[in-house]
Amino acid sequence: MDHIAHIWPTMAELADDLGKPYSTVAAWKQRGRIPSDYDTDMIAAARARGHVLTYEQLAVARSPRSAA
Template sequence: MSRYFGIWSSIGEIEQDYETTYTAAAAWVRRGEIPKAYDPVTIEVVRARGFETCRDDLDRWHLNLKRQRLRLRGSDASVQIGQGLPLPVRKIEAQSEAAE
């Protein structure tokens, strides 16, 4: 989910979109994940910012992050959290891909 954070230019924007505290938004960024309990809000926020995502994408994202964390605990390897996970897609990109 860390790549989802690229749709915001600051933690303050996340704070405003989720109507939460700056401390909570900063913790999400540090962790690289917005809690699963916020998935319905995340879908609306992502859409309002001009991207497309759905519950299934977010479920896969949470599952893949969980797997990455488990692998990291079992090894000394350093892996960037969120690497290779599905990203939200701009509506225009989704429409052009569907047309192809």
């Protein structure tokens, strides 16, 4: 989740912006990835914060190469 830390410095902010419980976002952090089902919501939430986040950036962050 390091690829979005510049947009959401805390998990609580991400949870608030996505309308999800903190525990859900904490579980994503523990697993080290955000389910792709939330891509559209994440892109919109980033835009609302004045940032650009793309499907490509999210896909690259999920790729096995980015974990290496």
